[in-house]
Amino acid sequence: MYVRHSTLPTRRMILAAAAGVSLAPSVTPARATEATMVEAIRALIGESTLQRGRVKLELPTIVENGNTVSLTVSVESPMSETDHVASIHIFNQKNPQPYVAAFNLGPRAGKASISTRIRLADSQRVVAIARLNDGSFWSSSADVIVTLAACTEQ
Amino acid sequence: MARVLINLPSQAKRGEIIEIKTLIAHPMESGYRLDNTGAAIPRDIINRFVCTYNGEEVFSAELFPAIAANPFIAFSTVATESGELVFAWTDDHGKTQTEVRQIIVE
């Protein structure tokens, strides 16, 4: 009898991952965190759609240590009273929790741009979502390869 | 009192967008690390950061264990008037550390 090992990705999962953030995933236990990230994003955006564009997520493609990864998110926006970014939310795919941070902005920010340093437990996708004052959601994602440091305390 | 590094201009022109960089010393214990007995080290992080400008909140952040140790947050704000910028970091125990910086806006 052929038994599919849950640790190997199915062809469907590879295609879904290649297409970007999938909001209708097929999950096996090994990809449970992808589903958790999807649920967390769904909890944020509710019934709205996630539009691609306007958000620029800057992350290194490969990092020497997942403990401190520099991240910058900027959103094209006039940041006026009538047209501005209300908040920026960062999600990750493979850490124990899908949440990274949420930043509240507004017209007093002048420009929609934040930088921080995050932890990535493994090579994975990071998603940044901007919520505008008109209730629309825009997103961008980036894949990061995380390497382990050599010669540590372990 | 944790050590803090705040970088912002001491003066700016009215309407100018100023960049603010903040760094605070804190281990941001994620709650997922194990000690040498195999027990999880309890979570202990800064979970909220707020910046107010002459009393009005101009920026805030909700932080999770995925934020790196010694949290670095850089953001911007419009220099509207001279006064005080107050930065507050709150941890999981509800303790808040506050730092104040003056700005001259002409």
Added chain:
Amino acid sequence: MRGLPLPALIVAAMATAAAETAPEAQRSGYDFAGREIRAMQDDDTTNPGMLWVMQGETLWAKKTGAADRSCADCHGDARISMKGAAARYPAFDAALDRPVDLEQRINQCRTERQHAQSLAWESEDLLALTAFVAHQSRGVPIAVRTDEQLRPFFALGNELFHRREGQLNLSCSQCHDDNWGKRLAGSVIPQGHPTGYPLYRLEWQSLGSLQRRLRNCMIGVRAAPYEYSAPEAVALELYLMERASGMPIETPAVRP
């Protein structure tokens, strides 16, 4: 060497030269680090190591011990009195008849002149003071003495650097002289120059000393690491600093 063909002679000459890196080829760990790590080190307002330097500046001025004396009371402005100091350590201590490193020298001042308690290795305060003192030498070329009384200690450090050790049976030299620039798993092997200590290692999520890093190296080859302050550790530090002669101090560096 009569009778040896020319190509063999050239290969033999190259093999000897490969053992030590020529001064022109000296490269700091900074050069092997990625762009983001270098950016973190370059900006004093965002370099996490500066949090310890700031703490050290506070401690420098703080009166302590039974003598109720601060570092500043004897040494004044560290910017002047400590400039170049870290570039010359480990240095020979005549009373102890052996070299001491910067951390040991700071503790000596604490116990003998401030009549205060010695600070533990890797404690926040010792890291802060060492970082603050070493930071005053940023940009100063490393120039330790290895002459006269220091010669046997330098020789020990040299021997330890070239000795195979641990279950992996590797010497420091095999990675850091012969294979720098190549990859060990995902990481690029640096030349192993102690230009930026104490430094902020992302792996530690904290500032740490050179001795801590050397212990990590030894654990890496599955050797029992030297105890903090062991004569072997200080001898190795002396050797490493001499090997890095002329390279500028970078404290506080940022490394993976």
